[in-house]
Amino acid sequence: MSVFSHPEFDGHEHVAFHHDQASGLRAIIAVHSTRLGPGLGGCRMWPYASDAEALTDVLRLSRGMTYKAALAGLPQGGGKSVILGDPRHDKSPALMRAMGRFVESLNGRYIVAEDSGTSVPDIRLMAEQTRHVGGLADAASIAAGRSGDPSPATALGVFIGLQAAVRAALGRDDLRGLKVAIQGVGNVGYRLARHLHEAGAKLWVTDLHQPAVDRAVAEFGATAVAMEAIHALDVDVFAPCALGAVLNETRIPQIKAKVIAGAANNQLAKPRDGQRVLDHGLLYAPDYVINAGGIIDIHYEGPGYNEAVVHAHLQRIGTTLTEIFTRSFATERPTGEIADAMAEAIFRA
Ligand code: NAD
Numbered sequence: 073m074s075v076f077s078h079p080e081f082d083g084h085e086h087v088a089f090h091h092d093q094a095s096g097l098r099a100i101i102a103v104h105s106t107r108l109g110p111g112l113g114g115c116r117m118w119p120y121a122s123d124a125e126a127l128t129d130v131l132r133l134s135r136g137m138t139y140k141a142a143l144a145g146l147p148q149g150g151g152k153s154v155i156l157g158d159p160r161h162d163k164s165p166a167l168m169r170a171m172g173r174f175v176e177s178l179n180g181r182y183i184v185a186e187d188s189g190t191s192v193p194d195i196r197l198m199a200e201q202t203r204h205v206g207g208l209a210d211a212a213s214i215a216a217g218r219s220g221d222p223s224p225a226t227a228l229g230v231f232i233g234l235q236a237a238v239r240a241a242l243g244r245d246d247l248r249g250l251k252v253a254i255q256g257v258g259n260v261g262y263r264l265a266r267h268l269h270e271a272g273a274k275l276w277v278t279d280l281h282q283p284a285v286d287r288a289v290a291e292f293g294a295t296a297v298a299m300e301a302i303h304a305l306d307v308d309v310f311a312p313c314a315l316g317a318v319l320n321e322t323r324i325p326q327i328k329a330k331v332i333a334g335a336a337n338n339q340l341a342k343p344r345d346g347q348r349v350l351d352h353g354l355l356y357a358p359d360y361v362i363n364a365g366g367i368i369d370i371h372y373e374g375p376g377y378n379e380a381v382v383h384a385h386l387q388r389i390g391t392t393l394t395e396i397f398t399r400s401f402a403t404e405r406p407t408g409e410i411a412d413a414m415a416e417a418i419f420r421a
Pocket of ligand 1: 222223224226255256257258259260261278279280281284299313314315316335336337363364366
């Protein structure tokens with residue numbers, strides 16, 4: 073398994089592997105860049121089929137965090153970690169504490185937070201061993217009913233970004249009657265659905281998990297649709313909020329919406345799908361720009377957390393996307409390419 077010559081290596085500053093015999097922890101931390109600050113990124117726990125698959129995932133995710141933090145205007149670099157294991161069967165307090173010690177061994181070059189397969193209680197266990205954690209509310213925030221879960225901020229950021237995309241593609245500010253198809257109504261998709269419902273949008277939803285669909289139908293009057301049909305509905309906006317690689321060679325030509333704006337990471341199956349999306353006349357809000365609300369929230373988490381300050385920062389997601397759309401219209405280049413170039417100009421400066 074190569075590291076330096078790995079196709080996703082992309083000049084990573086640091087890649088660390090760790091095995092803790094006592095707890096059974098097997099984990100990788102990747103720090104892509106600390107030019108703007110410590111590498112901030114979640115810890116994903118996943119039953120990877122191989123070590124190579126885990127390495128590829130952590131390198132791609134870590135690189136993405138550098139771009140995300142730069143365009144979100146945060147003094148933070150990009151990093152990510154993965155634990156090889158099934159979060160439903162292999163998790164234990166000892167494993168999470170061992171992960172905390174692994175994070176600590178990087179002396180603050182990497183700051184850990186939640187990701188798929190890890191949640192606030194896991195990060196609390198890590199925090200027993202290291203100060204280098206994000207995504208945890210302090211006592212005052214907990215008393216105010218917050219947990220440190222970044223999903224509400226991610227959902228609000230996606231809502232703000234979706235509004236910017238609708239303004240750019242459809243020339244409208246009012247979301248009343250806007251038709252939106254949401255793929256995945258989990259932590260972020262459900263909250264996005266609520267924002268949209270409150271703004272008067274009409275919703276179509278799907279999810280692997282039937283109770284999640286039922287909740288959106290009951291609370292927001294959404295229409296439930298089959299999983300394989302959601303991307304091809306005759307709506308204004310398609311909001312992928314479940315899994316990655318949704319936008320591929322087969323599905324892109326089937327999309328009837330004019331706007332793609334959702335929370336899922338790595339929505340483009342391949343880099344060239346960005347051009348396909350453009351050629352098909354779709355306005356795509358680059359995933360790492362529109363879903364940056366979570367790291368913005370994590371950045372401010374801790375003593376003195378001020379919701380108004382966080383919300384003001386989340387509004388900048390809309391401003392940044394408007395700039396990306398304007399440049400894309402002017403140059404006829406894919407929005408993802410424009411976003412990458414803007415991020416590189418910031419973190420390579
Ligand atoms: P989640 O697990 O709470 O929700 C995802 C939902 O998608 C689940 O309800 C799941 O059942 C459903 N799902 C999975 N596969 C599906 C499929 N094929 N078709 C339809 N539904 C399917 O996760 P989340 O925290 O809401 O995150 C959603 C996406 O947003 C992920 O891609 C995540 O990486 C990304 N994201 C989340 C955050 C955050 O703050 N939570 C931040 C940035 C990006």
